[in-house]
Amino acid sequence: MELRTGMSEADEPAAAGQWGPERSVRTAVVKALLLGANDQRSGAVAALRLAGARITGRLDLSGAEICHTFSLEGCRLEQAMSLHGATTRTIRITNSWVPGIGAELVRIEDDLDLRRSVLEGGSLILINARMAGNLHLADARISGPTVAVRASGLVMEGGFFDERLITQGGLRLPGAQLPRGLFLQGARLENRGGVALAAGHVATSTVDCSHGFTAQGVVRLRRARICGSRVATSHRGLPHARQRVVRRSPAGPGRCRPRQASGFRRLETGKRTVAAGPARPGERRPLRRRSRLHRSGDLATRRIHAGQC
Template sequence: MLSYDELTSPERALWDAFPEGRCVDLCTGVPEEDRVAEGGQWGPERTVRAAVIVALLQGANTAQPGAVACLRLAGARISGHVNLAGAQISHALWLEDCWFEEGVDLSGASTQSIAIVGSRVPGVEAGLIRIEGRIDLRRSRLESGSASPFHRRVTALSLINAHVSGAVNLNGAEITAPEEWAVSAGGLVAEGGVYCQDGFVAHGEVRLMGAQLPGGLHMRGARLVGPGRRGVAIALDNAVASTLDFSGGFIANGTIRLRGARISDHLTFEGAVLNGPPGCHGPSLVALLMQAVDFDFTLARPPSGAVDLRGAQVSYLHDNGHSWPDVVELDGFVYGSIKRDEAGERREAVGRQDSVARRVAWIRRSPGYSPQPYEQLASWYRKAGHDDDARRVLLAKQRHRRQTLSPAARVWGHLLDATVGYGYRPWLAGVWLLALTLLGTLSFGTHSPHPVQRGQGSPFQPLVYTLDLLIPIGGLGQRTAWYWSNGGLQWLAYLLIAFGWVLTTAVIAGVTRTLQKN
């Protein structure tokens, strides 16, 4: 137990100020001398032992009546290891512009609000902590410390399974663990949200898997640099949040992983840059089975890696000309509406001249063939009242599917496409019928055929004769009553009969397919 007599001058000042919650400021007022980065050179007049801080927070100097005890210290060099693991702390802690010789261990502690602002700390371990208030690490620089015998992986900030009734404030902080986890906060519950804005930088992976963030995750303008060998900038697998904000110049040099994440309000990447893992070909965004109400993917420039949205569900999708890379996984992706950002205005993506062509090209960025993206897009067009566009999408689906079939099936597919557009363009059959009718009428009208039986049957009529050849079912009495001695016209008659059967079969097959799908 520390005694008052063995305390140094700055430690006595802190000891005396603690019961009344007064702040002890050891800064000199000279900017060059107060730079936290140079805190390792501060002398004894600005040094406070970690043991003194631990003793005060654990009740070494009782509060005075009528005052609220609080540890407030600024501009100090803190020597030794601040070990408060498992402690029951009933006082708030405020440390500003301090330089820590060793890391801070708050794992398993129960405490009031904690603020370590503008300071340099070799790691903060706060797994399983319970904070009745907020944790404030604004403008601080956290670096991974040395590994312990029990932990192979080194983390600059650990909040694994922590519970914070307020917010986690990391605005302006720089957290560095280049080859490891910059932030490890799996299972974190932050009722007031997590704030990583105002120049926040993380060198290393940010892990928030399974986190519960009713107040959201706000990373507007942040910069994330994932570790090179794994390439994940931030992992939010199975996280539950009201908002995920990666907008306003947000930059990620690594994969953003949102597998199974559930966002009750909006997920935004407006103006973001997704570079993907540095030095490799990994994906820029992985959002398998992600759920969100509003998904804003209006990026500043196209992602360098693939975007995986398989199985994701969103109510509203916003995109622009920079949203999609060369590879987009869309199988199982469900959306209720699409709005496109053009020249700062967001409008429904239906009704535009190139809307269908652009959306089909978007689907074709997916590797291989899958019918679901086409069906989803067609469903959206139908709900918007654009049935013609929906049919164009379904026609594009059949053309894409045709590439996966056997040669014989591809030939039949080309025939269906040319004649009736797979049933989505039945008017093509009318065009073919009209053209063949005109051809037959003009060709047969220049010559006179021979009657099969003289004096019987109706007079020869080129138009009716041509129609009789083209219509395979029933008969108009002309085809059986006349024949040709001219070989060319006879072969034309055979050809028209064959075309009639092909057209009829194609119409029946195409219409049947359309009825089955709709």
């Protein structure tokens, strides 16, 4: 259902207070349609698509089994959305305004797409969620009371794509399984005085924090397992010597060995192994001693402060 007027400024979800009643849709109607109140004829692909709607009331789909694709574009939800324990297909909420999404224990058989959306006043909660596809947060803005994204124990078959994501509050991913990678190019994570990125015990193939990634707060990757292609960093505001990166790559069946990130030279500073800027052509700097973290194969990145370690 298309309810937009075609005028970009008037159709912005931030201006929903000026929308007329003809653009309002009750959550009871949305829920009934998602749960099959108007099933399509046999053989058709069912989906619920709304564009430019103001959704009134609380959309509570806890425990629901949703067999349809759910798509909102340019919409505004008046209250937080709940998907606790639900089983669903693709969920696409793009360029919309939502006061929080609670999706603990959700099972999503495809993608969760929140690109260009604003989550304000409430967190995105994906604790112990299961996802067969990708999570898209590119160009989204999320501001929670203390933590913006809670995704401990998240298990995915796809990737975590957060390009240019802006958060007010921490991004927490402890114990998450992200086999296709964690992509934070150009993201800005703000949690001054707290933890900006908590990704301890994460298992993934790639961590990409390049293209001006900024964290105002502590970045923790303690005991993360990066068994695959690469670690890329470009942490704005930090000198090269403060970018500590050691990657893990396969070293035989069931084993990983620590490897330095491509294009960086390793230095020893005290008991920690760090990557300090691009290697000079032909340069080989032997390590004078092996740190405890290097011997154990853990990811050596412990914490990065914006401006000091």
